[in-house]
Amino acid sequence: MKIRVGHLYPDYLNIYADRGNIAVLTRRAAWRGHELDVRGLSIGDAMDPAAHDLLYVGGGQDREQALIAHDIAAKRDGIIAAAEAGTAILAVCGGYQLLGRSYRDFHGADLPGVGLFPLETVAGERRMIGDVLLECELDAGVRRPLAGFENHAGRTHLDDGAEPLGRVVAGFGNDGESGYEGCRVGRAVGTYLHGPLLPRNPWFADWVLAQALAHATGRDPEPLEPLADELEAEAHRISARRAETRGGRY
Amino acid sequence: MRLPVPLAAEIAAARAAARLSRLAGTGGGTTVPGKLLWKLDPSAVDRLAARLPLGSALISATNGKTTTAAMAAAILERRVRLAHNRAGANLVSGVASALLDARNAQLGLFEVDEAALPEVAMRLRPRAICLGNLFRDQLDRYGELEHVAERWRTAVTALDDRAALVVNGDDPQVGELARAHSNAVVFGIDDPRQGRSSLQHAADSKYCVRCGTPYEYLTAYVGHLGDYRCPACGHARPALTVRATEIELHGLDAVAFTLALPDGDQRIRLAVPGLYNVYNALAAASLAHALGASAGEIVTGLTRFDAAFGRFERIAVGDRRLLMLLIKNPAGANEAVRTIVDGAAPRVAVIALNDAIADGRDVSWIWDVDFEPLIPGLQMLVATGDRAAELALRFKYGGLDAAAIDVVPDLKAALDRGLELTQADGELVLLPTYTAMLALRKIVAERGFVRPYWERAA
Numbered sequence: 001m002k003i004r005v006g007h008l009y010p011d012y013l014n015i016y017a018d019r020g021n022i023a024v025l026t027r028r029a030a031w032r033g034h035e036l037d038v039r040g041l042s043i044g045d046a047m048d049p050a051a052h053d054l055l056y057v058g059g060g061q062d063r064e065q066a067l068i069a070h071d072i073a074a075k076r077d078g079i080i081a082a083a084e085a086g087t088a089i090l091a092v093c094g095g096y097q098l099l100g101r102s103y104r105d106f107h108g109a110d111l112p113g114v115g116l117f118p119l120e121t122v123a124g125e126r127r128m129i130g131d132v133l134l135e136c137e138l139d140a141g142v143r144r145p146l147a148g149f150e151n152h153a154g155r156t157h158l159d160d161g162a163e164p165l166g167r168v169v170a171g172f173g174n175d176g177e178s179g180y181e182g183c184r185v186g187r188a189v190g191t192y193l194h195g196p197l198l199p200r201n202p203w204f205a206d207w208v209l210a211q212a213l214a215h216a217t218g219r220d221p222e223p224l225e226p227l228a229d230e231l232e233a234e235a236h237r238i239s240a241r242r243a244e245t246r247g248g249r250y
Numbered sequence: 251m252r253l254p255v256p257l258a259a260e261i262a263a264a265r266a267a268a269r270l271s272r273l274a275g276t277g278g279g280t281t282v283p284g285k286l287l288w289k290l291d292p293s294a295v296d297r298l299a300a301r302l303p304l305g306s307a308l309i310s311a312t313n314g315k316t317t318t319a320a321m322a323a324a325i326l327e328r329r330v331r332l333a334h335n336r337a338g339a340n341l342v343s344g345v346a347s348a349l350l351d352a353r354n355a356q357l358g359l360f361e362v363d364e365a366a367l368p369e370v371a372m373r374l375r376p377r378a379i380c381l382g383n384l385f386r387d388q389l390d391r392y393g394e395l396e397h398v399a400e401r402w403r404t405a406v407t408a409l410d411d412r413a414a415l416v417v418n419g420d421d422p423q424v425g426e427l428a429r430a431h432s433n434a435v436v437f438g439i440d441d442p443r444q445g446r447s448s449l450q451h452a453a454d455s456k457y458c459v460r461c462g463t464p465y466e467y468l469t470a471y472v473g474h475l476g477d478y479r480c481p482a483c484g485h486a487r488p489a490l491t492v493r494a495t496e497i498e499l500h501g502l503d504a505v506a507f508t509l510a511l512p513d514g515d516q517r518i519r520l521a522v523p524g525l526y527n528v529y530n531a532l533a534a535a536s537l538a539h540a541l542g543a544s545a546g547e548i549v550t551g552l553t554r555f556d557a558a559f560g561r562f563e564r565i566a567v568g569d570r571r572l573l574m575l576l577i578k579n580p581a582g583a584n585e586a587v588r589t590i591v592d593g594a595a596p597r598v599a600v601i602a603l604n605d606a607i608a609d610g611r612d613v614s615w616i617w618d619v620d621f622e623p624l625i626p627g628l629q630m631l632v633a634t635g636d637r638a639a640e641l642a643l644r645f646k647y648g649g650l651d652a653a654a655i656d657v658v659p660d661l662k663a664a665l666d667r668g669l670e671l672t673q674a675d676g677e678l679v680l681l682p683t684y685t686a687m688l689a690l691r692k693i694v695a696e697r698g699f700v701r702p703y704w705e706r707a708a
């Protein structure tokens with residue numbers, strides 16, 4: 001099966017090794033006989049809401065985020081329509097902030113966001129930097145851990161009733177206070193966790209792939225064939241231990 | 251209120267601390283006395299520096315500052331006695347230690363941490379500052395590139411008008427600093443044959459410093475360093491005062507180039523490889539020239555230069571050799587990989603990834619390194635260090651067969667494994683991060699193959 005991926009602003013938003021996430025999705029799809037067809041969507045490119053099974057948005061430095069902010073606002077309707085039609089979305093760090101309603105930067109200026117995630121982000125004085133461990137329950141009754149690294153000045157506040165990606169076991173999370181991290185709306189997930197996120201969290205990589213395949217086939221998400229993930233498990237174990245021993249706290 | 255302590259007493263106490271630290275074997279004592287002095291009286295650093303009859307010169311860069319400083323020292327030390335933080339302790343305390351160590355020094359030559367530059371410059375009031383490059387490095391520690399650039403602008407603005415500012419014109423953010431200072435020297439490479447057609451994946455500063463439009467590169471040499479021009483506003487590389495032309499790369503052994511100084515051309519042969527060392531040599535030559543060194547002294551110094559400790563080292567271990575190249579950020583690691591593959595792609599490599607503060611706690615940078623050119627030739631990768639599994643995943647998802655990856659977190663065991671896989675008379679490639687490099691050198695030193703760095707530096 002061909003999985004069509006739209007990678008938003010790969011030239012601008014790639015600060016925390018976002019290509020690692022793409023490499024993991026590509027290989028894990030290929031090992032199951034699927035082909036990931038990744039296309040860059042940059043400034044000025046049209047956003048066709050039906051053209052992708054998965055949209056990926058990475059993180060950038062403040063300067064790069066400001067350079068694309070105007071353009072992503074112009075893609076707003078296309079992104080929302082894609083999400084409503086069941087396109088899977090993974091947004092990391094800066095991409096996560098940009099898909100929220102708004103981002104207020106250090107100087108108090110407001111950058112409008114896409115408004116897919118029901119949240120607002122305000123830049124704070126201190127950066128929240130360190131290893132993070134989350135407990136997620138993306139499928140009811142199944143709790144699984146996510147280990148990553150966070151580095152953000154933004155404090156992200158979810159609206160009442162919004163669904164976070166997970167509960168913070170160790171680390172700061174969305175705002176360092178709420179005890180939650182990330183946001184989920186259907187098949188769209190936003191998170192501060194990089195590292196990159198997917199190599200050391202193969203279950204989550206497969207969850208994202210399953211959502212994208214569901215969009216591609218028009219069926220419900222189905223579990224993917226298991227792979228030999230010993231190395232991934234070891235990397236996860238060490239990353240989780242780092243979070244437990246030195247993850248950030250106020 | 252703190253009681254004033256005479257400078258001489260402070261110095262004696264700090265030197266005693268250095269001796270104790272060396273005796274205790276905790277690692278050379280390269281910053282202990284400086285830290286002590288710093289605690290006793292921060293302004294003592296200013297007064298120690300003010301005693302230097304020829305003043306101080308500072309060198310900073312994300313990549314290559316230790317090598318550049320060592321090259322500048324090789325040029326200058328024939329004529330003047332230097333206070334030089336050779337062991338790479340490059341915060342204010344490290345500079346203080348070097349000042350304490352070097353009695354009767356005439357000139358201070360200090361590599362300085364990028365983030366510490368404004369404070370060191372404020373205290374030392376240097377007569378020259380040499381700024382090499384700004385790459386993405388340890389975001390968990392330094393923050394975003396833009397913030398470091400801002401600190402450098404602050405340091406340059408505060409610089410005395412008569413002081414020399416030496417900058418790399420091939421780096422857009424660094425070259426731009428020359429426009430803010432009257433006494434500026436701009437160096438760069440002028441040899442399109444050595445360029446790359448496109449920017450590497452992890453290139454930084456791709457966007458015009460004035461208007462944000464992506465630059466067009468006539469030639470890109472290392473990362474985002476090259477001959478750039480903004481198609482929208484015309485912002486371009488400044489005119490070069492010192493240039494490298496007619497570059498010849500000789501694999502892992504050497505690089506030769508013509509050094510075009512304002513007063514004539516000199517042919518230089520460096521005993522270290524790679525285009526990035528041409529940048530280091532250009533920086534060192536431009537700085538030494540600004541400090542009054544003759545062309546002859548520059549040629550002699552660069553020719554007899556031997557690689558800075560741990561950055562690029564060949565160590566004989568019995569009937570095999572180790573080739574060790576430090577990796578610490580995407581741009582530097584890309585050049586290490588390029589240099590190795592230009593020599594001859596290795597069949598076996600030991601790559602060591604640690605995540606202590608000095609390495610960067612965030613290991614995501616390894617995913618931005620273009621390790622791919624190594625993959626086709628590798629029969630076995632020994633992944634080691636505290637984050638060995640993470641490194642192994644980088645290669646697994648880069649396309650290396652999992653059967654060709656050996657995960658051996660213990661550095662000693664990994665070194666032995668690598669040597670065992672290397673044939674007699676062969677060379678084993680080691681690519682360690684900073685603390686892994688220190689640990690590997692210690693292991694090799696314990697086996698009697700190399701002296702500890704503080705002895706070498708003395």
Ligand SMILES: [Zn+2]
Nearest residue numbers: 458461480483
């Ligand atoms: Zn411009």
